[in-house]
Amino acid sequence: MCRIFGSFAVGATGPELAAVSARQRHGGPDQRGVLRGPGWSLGCDRLAVTDPVGGAQPYRLAAVPGVLAVLNGELYNHAELRRRLAARGHRFPDACDGSLLPALYAEYGTAFAEHLDGMFAVAVLDLRSRPQLVLAVDDMGMKPLHYHLAAGGAESGAIRFASEIAGLLAFDGVPAVLREDALDTVLATRTALGTQTALEGIRVLPPGATAVLRRGEPLRVRQRTPRTAAPAGDARDVLRHEVRRLARTGSPLCAITSGGLDSGLVTALAAEEVREAGGGPLHTFHLSYRGRWPAAEHEYARAVARRARTAHHHIAVDPAEFGSLLTRTVRHLGQPNADPIALSTYALFRAVREAGFTVALTGDGADELFGGYDRVRAALAAPAGSDWITPYVDALGAAPRLLRDRLYTPAYRAYLAERGSAADRVTAELRAHAKEDGADRITTLTRFETRRRLPAYHLRRVDHLSMAWAVEARMPFCQPSVAGYARGLPTSARDGKRALYEAGRGLLPAAVLRRPKQPFTLPVAAMLTAGSPLLDTVGELLSPARLRRSGRLRADRVQALLARQLATPSDGDALALWAIAVHELWTEVVQGMRVPAGCAA
Structure with missing residues (x-):
């Protein structure tokens, strides 16, 4: 788990790269590695989780000269890939997961990412006869990669990239130009969705994408076919398999326990795995706020912890700290995110790190895959032939359309009328997909929730705010087998997370299973x-x-x-x-x- 950065078709000075690294060092405090040459640079700030002694980045292998790689994330199938590559004659200097990337690229070229199972953002620099840069991110977009592609002038075609926008802006050639429609985007969809960010010219790779750039050629971005898995058993079996796989780490492990269904399932199954492995009780973390506030969840979280027999940590944040926390949270995110949960998330991962934990399991992704949101349930319940898209899009916003129109100045309303608002773009996209899918609304909704909203709104926030404290957040619900299982369920089982409630019976307290849905957030x-x-x-x-x-x-x-x-x-x-x-x-x-x-x- 790291922070990566670099450039291609343009050079970068030592001080420039040091500035980029400094902006992201919080996410990789254990080791810094930077290489540069004529027209290229590659760097990494490392959080050492897999093979802390080995794994120096950028990765290089003597048998594959001219190929360099950096990795942010975890490759869960690296042992299997290592055996396969070793059978083909490759040798590796250590047991770090990313060390195999140059060999994997040597075998499969730009299709190397199709063989990776995990959460990752990878950059491979091939300096051989036809130099090229290859960027790739995982199928769900758990690990983002931001980039700026110069559009004209002497640097036409030059690319600079970084794990975080703050790091990218430290490159001399990347301007910080705010998009005029950023305010409307925040109010209409709570954050910038898709590949566009709130800054002009700065984009993020879409989930499951591989991008290739050669000198003098345009950037080619290809969507890979999502990894498929053959889930075995029911929802509990599939989730148990992934929780156990992700709980295996040589670093201190904990779980985030909000008191709800999703994190409760992950907590209960992880506690089983830790006990069976003989590692003592699983540590769990829950965050609340000093004083008396509505919708407090700490009693539910304690009930989950008691049932799972974990060592529970209840963290209470002083509201007097909110002002400074908000500024730091916004700085780490790099672009606006209207969900108040961001402040809570930042404070929670701070507590995790201060307690000495490096890896945390979370319940993110369940609502998107299993139809947990009220807006999705309302859209599915709307009568045939009715307009379910308009109210669904309105529910995505931080402010409904009528309120936005009332708050905007006439000049800003005119600008949006001419250019189109964020809500209009989402509406048009959903109508196009609904036409393709016919009566299958759940496919239309799940595609949008998982491919567009989840990476931008939730996963980017979890990535940036966990890595702000050098904590690796692992998400069992976002693994291919769980996603494949969810896609194969009938609509009735995906409406309101019925499959997950069934999985929770016997694992979670009845009070948790009976309680109304409530997000972990700030009141x-x-x-x-x-x-x-x-x-x-x-x-x-x-x-x-x-x-x-x-x-x-x-x-x-x-x-x-x-x-x-x-x-x-x-x-x-x-x-x-x-x-x-x-x-x-x-x-x-x-x-x-x-x-x-x-x-x-």
């Missing part, structure tokens, strides 16, 4: 009230003078919305205000990322 509606420390931070970010400078929002109407929230707190108003505040803070933070190399944040 922002209750915290945006008079006297709350969070109100001061949000109020400052929503000051009329600040909003008027951008020309996108009606400052008077934002203030009226804030007054309504203070008079009658509601989840909807609070989320809209939170999203605007996050966007405003992000614009300030990202502008500060374009600093001299010696001052990298």
Whole structure:
């Protein structure tokens, strides 16, 4: 698990690469490796999990001269690949998973990623007769890779890439230009979905993509056929297999236990594996907030921990810390994400690392694969022939369309009418897919939830905020066998996660199985009230003078919305205000990322 970066068809200076590395060093504090030459560079900041003694990056093999590789992630099938490659005559200097990448590339060329099972972002630099750069990310997009491709001038075709936007912006040739439609994107879809980010010219590889670049040629991005697995047994059997596989690590392991169904299943099955392996009790972590807040889940989390017999850690964050936590969270994410859970996630992984744990199992991905969201259930329940897409898209946003239109200035509304809003683009995409899929709404919805929203909204957040504290987050639900099992279920079993509730019977407390669905998040509606420390931070970010400078929002109407929230707190108003505040803070933070190399944040 690491942070990677590099360039191709353009050189980079030593100080420039040091600045990029410094921006991402939090995710790879154990070892730094950088190589550069005429027109290329490749670097890695390593978090040593597999074979901590070996595994120096960039990876090189004497038998494959001219091929270099760097890896962010974990390759769960590296032992199997190592045996296969050894049978073909390859030898390796250590037992690190990524050390086999040059040999795998030598055998399969640009198709090497089709043989990888895990979460990964990989860069392979082939400096032989026809130099090329090959980038690849895993099928679910658990490990993101951001890049900037120069469009013209002397650097036309030059590419720079990095695990995080902050690192990418430390390259001299990458500008920090905010997209004009970023505010609408945050309010309409909560974050930038798909390959586009909130910054002009900075993109992220889509899930399951391999990109190839040769000098003088355009970047070619190919979607690989997703890995398929033949699931055996029911949901519990399939999930147990993946939890056990991912729980095997030589590094300190824990689980994130929110008190809900998804993390509860992972916790219960991981505790089984740890006990059977003779490793003592599994450690579990749950985060809450000091004081009395609505929808607290710590009692449910304790019940899961008691049932699974774990060593449970209940972390209570002081709300007075929220202002500083929010700034650090936004900086690590690199682009705005309107989900208040981001602040909670950052604080939770901080506690995990401070307790001495390097690997954490989480329950992310279950809702997308097994139809857990209310918006999905409502879309499936809509009568045949009705417009289920419009309300579904509205439910994706931090603010409904009518509220967005009311808050935008006339000039910004006109701009969006001409260019198209984020919601309009999502609507058009869903209508096109619904036409292809016919009456099979679950296929349309699952495709969008897993291929577009999950990587951008959830997985990027988990990656960035776990790695902010050098913690490797492993996600059993995002493995090919679980995804394949979910796709093969009838609609009735995927509506409302029925297959997972059945899997939880006998494993989880009845109270957890009976409770209403509730996401792990920050109770922002209750915290945006008079006297709350969070109100001061949000109020400052929503000051009329600040909003008027951008020309996108009606400052008077934002203030009226804030007054309504203070008079009658509601989840909807609070989320809209939170999203605007996050966007405003992000614009300030990202502008500060374009600093001299010696001052990298």
